[in-house]
Amino acid sequence: MSTAPLLRLTGLTKRYPGVTALDDLTLELPTGRIGLVGANGAGKSTMFRLLLGLAFPTEGTVEVCGIDVSSDPIGVRSRLGYMPEHDCLPLDQTAADVVATFGELSGLPARAARQRASDILDLVGLDEARFRPIGGFSTGMRQRTKLAQALVGDPELVLLDEPTAGLDPLGREEMLTLVARLGSFGISVLMATHLLDDVQQVCDHVVMIDAGRLVVSGGTTSLLERTGLVTVDVGLRGDELVTALARVGTHAAFAEGLVEVTIGGDEHMDLIRDTVADLGLPLFRLSTRLTSLDEVFVRHSGEAS
Amino acid sequence: MSAVPSAADAGRGAVYDRGYRPYEGPRGLRGSATFALYKASMRRALGLRRSWRQKVAPFVLLGIVTVPAIVNVGIGYITRDQPAFDRIEIITYREYVGVSAALLLFVGLVAPDVMCPDRRQRVLPLMFARPLLGVDYVIAKVGAIATILLAFSFLPQMVLFLGNMMVSKDGALDYFTGHLDVLWKVPVAVALLAVYYAVIGCAISSLTDRRIVAGAAVIGLFLLTSISSGVVVGDWEIEGGSYGALINVLGMPLYLRDLVFLGHISTDSPLNGVAGGGLLAVACYSVVVLAGSVTLWWRYRWVER
Numbered sequence: 062m063s064t065a066p067l068l069r070l071t072g073l074t075k076r077y078p079g080v081t082a083l084d085d086l087t088l089e090l091p092t093g094r095i096g097l098v099g100a101n102g103a104g105k106s107t108m109f110r111l112l113l114g115l116a117f118p119t120e121g122t123v124e125v126c127g128i129d130v131s132s133d134p135i136g137v138r139s140r141l142g143y144m145p146e147h148d149c150l151p152l153d154q155t156a157a158d159v160v161a162t163f164g165e166l167s168g169l170p171a172r173a174a175r176q177r178a179s180d181i182l183d184l185v186g187l188d189e190a191r192f193r194p195i196g197g198f199s200t201g202m203r204q205r206t207k208l209a210q211a212l213v214g215d216p217e218l219v220l221l222d223e224p225t226a227g228l229d230p231l232g233r234e235e236m237l238t239l240v241a242r243l244g245s246f247g248i249s250v251l252m253a254t255h256l257l258d259d260v261q262q263v264c265d266h267v268v269m270i271d272a273g274r275l276v277v278s279g280g281t282t283s284l285l286e287r288t289g290l291v292t293v294d295v296g297l298r299g300d301e302l303v304t305a306l307a308r309v310g311t312h313a314a315f316a317e318g319l320v321e322v323t324i325g326g327d328e329h330m331d332l333i334r335d336t337v338a339d340l341g342l343p344l345f346r347l348s349t350r351l352t353s354l355d356e357v358f359v360r361h362s363g364e365a366s
Numbered sequence: 367m368s369a370v371p372s373a374a375d376a377g378r379g380a381v382y383d384r385g386y387r388p389y390e391g392p393r394g395l396r397g398s399a400t401f402a403l404y405k406a407s408m409r410r411a412l413g414l415r416r417s418w419r420q421k422v423a424p425f426v427l428l429g430i431v432t433v434p435a436i437v438n439v440g441i442g443y444i445t446r447d448q449p450a451f452d453r454i455e456i457i458t459y460r461e462y463v464g465v466s467a468a469l470l471l472f473v474g475l476v477a478p479d480v481m482c483p484d485r486r487q488r489v490l491p492l493m494f495a496r497p498l499l500g501v502d503y504v505i506a507k508v509g510a511i512a513t514i515l516l517a518f519s520f521l522p523q524m525v526l527f528l529g530n531m532m533v534s535k536d537g538a539l540d541y542f543t544g545h546l547d548v549l550w551k552v553p554v555a556v557a558l559l560a561v562y563y564a565v566i567g568c569a570i571s572s573l574t575d576r577r578i579v580a581g582a583a584v585i586g587l588f589l590l591t592s593i594s595s596g597v598v599v600g601d602w603e604i605e606g607g608s609y610g611a612l613i614n615v616l617g618m619p620l621y622l623r624d625l626v627f628l629g630h631i632s633t634d635s636p637l638n639g640v641a642g643g644g645l646l647a648v649a650c651y652s653v654v655v656l657a658g659s660v661t662l663w664w665r666y667r668w669v670e671r
Binding site: 113115135136138139141142143145147148149150151152153154155158162163165166167168169170171173174177180184210214215242246247248 | 385386387388389391392393394395396398399402403405406415416483484487488489491492493494495496497498499668
């Protein structure tokens, strides 16, 4: 069994005339669902082009699934699926035809490609629409078709460029659910986005880049540090809890239906539980509040600059 | 053990999540991807798996180019038992490897339709994210158009040959043995013609993403050079042939056709009498094909340096 990391970037630099798109990026990423986060122009799309072997690095190396992209781009591409951000589907063909054709282009025999196209379109929720021309599809259906063509070749890693772009809240939720499921199918995901909520929801590893430079990389849970606050939901009687906690010298505030308690250590958790019990309040939720990825990004990009 | 649905279950619907099945069968690389793109381009050119409107043009054109063969065979059939008529031939095999308006229209319609939408609908990034290089793309596209042109030029010749065999006064076998040279001359001449027009059609279409512009440019180039050549050469039957015949991009393959069938430039050609005319025709043909190929390679080299 191969022990190579999913992605290994070593001193990766890509310069265009007048601009450095990626600057000395060194990273090792494990299999799983990885969020590639950065503002527009941060270098996300350039990194995808380098991973696909569609652009050569100015300096440094890229390895995907243990294969050096510069020396074997075809070998790498046969292991990847790619879903671009922009519209990229032939509008006068049916979803079944398009996905089957891309299956064949991924190296599958024609019969297997048609069968897999049917299965994958079913998986992404386009079973009934698969014989309709893509030109008549909604944005959400087109995004699903784009995801289907990326998956039809059974890739080891799928590159998703802003998969929730242009989707309404329901469509976004459904797309994120699909992306989250890919991990259980044994398919790793590298999802480029500027929506940190999306990453927090589905990714177990985050890479943040800004102006082509690495800001921070790590497990999603390890990046979400504790804030020293505990959120308590006791329904509408939060004021009583705030008053009781103040009497024992613990600062708390009631806002938007939740009580936020400043704690100094784990022993405060017991104090909160006991106070709630003494007051006879219902306890709906007691949880530590973590920093958001937005806060992590702002703090680390500030440090980097 | 599978459960037998009970009467109570019969009225209930059920949603099954078939999940995801990894693909474990054979998988091809560049060759398979190129062949898949070749097949998809052929289907597109012939309007297969598309609306009936897309099928009209190619098959009407095929019908039109077959008409002379049918008429020729029909006349042969009607006059076969009438000794007063010697063999009547309204078109010869050599003349049939000609430039008809139908073929010109076909190249002007189909080459842009096969090439331009990939660029306009931004499908190219999806294709090149597969195990496919720019040169593979060009081979698949040019190959598809050349194959159809070959078929559309060759099928009428087959109708003519088989029809002539059937209605021959000397008997089918004698006709066959007496025209064995046709069996290699026609395919060679038709292949030269098909490759030439396919390369030109694809090269011009690669320069724009608009079908109408590409179609007009293809037909315009053919007509403009044909007319210009006619003006430069003048009345060649009286004044003799001229080098001006070599600027006729449309008629260039006809000089090679003459070389294949006759071994020299025909006396009814505007290049007749020009010193080294045959060699110059081969050189010009090669230059046009080479220029078209370089244009295509340049447009689809894709990977940056």
